[in-house]
Amino acid sequence: MRHMPPAAKDLSPSPVTIAVDLDSSIQSLEALDAAAYRLIGTATCQIDRVANRYVCHLLASTSPQRRGVLTPDDLKERFLNLVADENLRARVAGKTEGVRNVILALAFGSLAANQKDAG
């Protein structure tokens, strides 16, 4: 029996998907989360833990306006760059949290003291 041809052809491009896996003993989940957040609008990222790996399933946005022209390699490179940057940010934060608090206290600590005096 012959099947009816479809009434309309689906012209939307097949979605760009890719899986990136990273070693969970050296890669923090926080950095992956932050990278996934920055990717919102360009792609979604679902992170699964499989044994000692984090597997990041990336699905490019279907909106051509948001996605632009994105190949699987582009998407992978973009994501890995974001992860590398988040790892760098975590290192900076780790080394500067104390001094950041000192600077904030120097800048605004007297305001808290004034408030205490007033109260």
Next chain:
Amino acid sequence: MARFLAPEAFSAATEAISLLPFNFERTGTQQYLVANMVGDFIRLTEDEINKLIDLRATPGDGLYEKAYSAHLITGSNQQAQRQLLALRLRSRMSFLQQATPLHIFVVTLRCEHSCPYCQVSRQSTDRSRFDMSEETAMRALDIAFASPASRIKIEFQGGEPLLNFSLINTIVSTAKVRSASLGKKVDFVIASNLALLDDVVLDFCKSNDILLSTSLDGPADLHNKNRPRPGANSHELATTGIRRAREVLGPDRIGALMTTTEASLDRVDEIIDEYLQLGLDGIFLRPLSPFGFAIKTKQFQKYDAKKWLSFYERGLRRVLEINRQGTPFREFYAALILTRMLSDRPIGYVDLRSPAGIGLGALVYNYDGSVFASDEGRMLAETGDNAFRLGNVDRDTYESLVLSDKLIDAISSSLTQCAPECSTCVYESHCGADPVYHHATQGDALGIKPLSAFCARQKGIMGLLLDILENSPEDAAILRRWVS
């Protein structure tokens, strides 16, 4: 003869170094834009940024000197840089010490224009229903004068505020009496389309030192298309009013604002030339806001951030060209951002601050006595969303409005200093929270910044300004002159 000591004698440079907080953004292959805690920018390679984080910079290697002067590293035992950063940070945020300097009185919602992009959902009829009463105005003045700012600005808005000119008259005379008795300075602005401007209004503005602010969208056909009114003569009335106000009040006592519609996108040169021909000293290239009739009539959806940025860049480059030809002329939004980027002056501009300017920067008294945290908040309310309605002049005081849970929740939940992406954004020091915009577009005061057109525009404009500052010396000199 006195001689310099040998380099080794300057021992401070040999002590251990420690890292100071900074944000960064990847800008290309192995290239980063880096900003210190107060937003001074520097470019580093990937290798340099890694060396810095690993504290492998050493005196004489170039990176050490670059990072030290940019306040990215300091001597472990040195306090001067921390104190300097704290001082600069405190100075940049000191707008917070002058709480609520702006008080907007919506003296009527009536208007004789019928602009499809109107953000305040003007009304055309029923004077008694849409005009502010004197009683409401006096209660609003009580609240305005109770705010802690030592100098306040009262801005009259509408609808078209000159349709309730008698109330403006009463408010100004009462406010001046209170100003004298309380020792709190007060300035006045009337935001008007100038269609009703006459000699009586001009004399009143002159004798009370009142500034005028108006709308001018560009050449006649564009302006009249955007701003329809009976007689189709909005442009003629606005430009005649601007000329007349400049003559009577002085060239610096009237300013004009434009709003970008889809029809404006290809005409930025003509729009700027219109401002230039009228003798105005600059232009504020503004996108449409997602409020009021701009949403109802779908004007807001007609162009995205990318198209607007392209319009903005063409406009900014045209403005720079005008300056290169010898006529001083500014793009005011760039001037605001540049003042944040190149100085530590406290800029309390509502869209460019965190904590947000809602309530802390401005309060809006609507014609019916409702009080809103911002002008955009009352625009939302006109289409049924009361998220930023803080109370009513009949029942509330300044304290109850500013300390309301609604305001505190919106401000604290939208702080860029601790928001995802914003807190680590290289532009954070120069940006703002804008909770009303994000509430209007995403239903959340914080918003998801990768989806935010506000974020895209801010990053786009700051990236463009940095590019000009770094790569076009003649234009950079012009931009530096705009820093007020």
